[in-house]
Amino acid sequence: MKLMHNISLNIVILFVISVCVFGQFRSMYMNVDDTLNNAQLIRSSGVLLSSEGQSLLQCALRCTTSPACPCVLYNVELRYCRLLMHYMDEFNTNRTLSETGWRYFFNPDACTSGWFPFNGHCYLYNQTAQTWSDAKVQCESQGAYLLELETPLENDWIITSLLSSLCSNAWDINCEVFMGGSTDSGVFKWEYSNTLLNYSNWYPNEPSDTGTRECIFLMYNGQWSDGKCVYHRKFVCEKVK
Ligand SMILES: [Ca+2]
Numbered sequence: 001m002k003l004m005h006n007i008s009l010n011i012v013i014l015f016v017i018s019v020c021v022f023g024q025f026r027s028m029y030m031n032v033d034d035t036l037n038n039a040q041l042i043r044s045s046g047v048l049l050s051s052e053g054q055s056l057l058q059c060a061l062r063c064t065t066s067p068a069c070p071c072v073l074y075n076v077e078l079r080y081c082r083l084l085m086h087y088m089d090e091f092n093t094n095r096t097l098s099e100t101g102w103r104y105f106f107n108p109d110a111c112t113s114g115w116f117p118f119n120g121h122c123y124l125y126n127q128t129a130q131t132w133s134d135a136k137v138q139c140e141s142q143g144a145y146l147l148e149l150e151t152p153l154e155n156d157w158i159i160t161s162l163l164s165s166l167c168s169n170a171w172d173i174n175c176e177v178f179m180g181g182s183t184d185s186g187v188f189k190w191e192y193s194n195t196l197l198n199y200s201n202w203y204p205n206e207p208s209d210t211g212t213r214e215c216i217f218l219m220y221n222g223q224w225s226d227g228k229c230v231y232h233r234k235f236v237c238e239k240v241k
Pocket residue numbers: 121147148149150154238
């Protein structure tokens with residue numbers, strides 16, 4: 001079995017070397033972290049996909065070709081593959097499980113700990129409600145900006161993956177987040193990009209309070225509404241990877 005482990009690990013190393021030959025694919029390689037042998041996520045909601053009968057190479061490829069996967073747990077005995085949404089760290093990891101055979105592989109070029117990757121960007125869900133202006137400053141202090149949703153895919157991922165895994169009170173106003181869009185005159189624009197909204201997903205009859213200073217909220221169902229910027233909401237920061 002030990003020999004099998006080494007063969008499997010060598011396959012991943014070969015995979016690393018082969019993708020490094022092509023510079024543009026450099027971000028596809030994965031490293032192994034043996035300090036997390038047999039560790040598991042405390043919350044299974046961080047698992048993007050689980051599948052059986054996978055080789056380690058198949059598992060690594062599934063992750064590196066997914067827009068939202070920075071790391072995997074792979075069981076070399078059971079050939080079981082789990083794609084994760086975020087890195088394992090001291091807050092989400094259980095190291096006392098008795099299961100054996102699990103190895104942890106991560107893409108060092110994905111997002112830093114606590115940030116979730118999607119399509120070349122990194123996202124952080126801030127669960128302390130603040131005013132829009134304070135939220136904006138806090139994102140900027142981390143080299144990021146308040147969430148700007150530019151495509152249906154990004155909108156869908158935020159709801160089905162990021163918020164659904166971190167905020168379980170569906171439809172609760174506590175799960176609403178500020179985005180980086182606002183208006184002073186009724187015409188909304190993205191603050192960071194300084195552009196008009198070329199994609200929007202307003203709730204019926206929204207925006208409803210145009211003509212004054214308003215900011216955009218992302219509701220738990222994925223649709224948008226507008227409201228006072230001085231309200232306190234949780235928020236999502238976004239940055240380029
Ligand atoms: Ca965006």
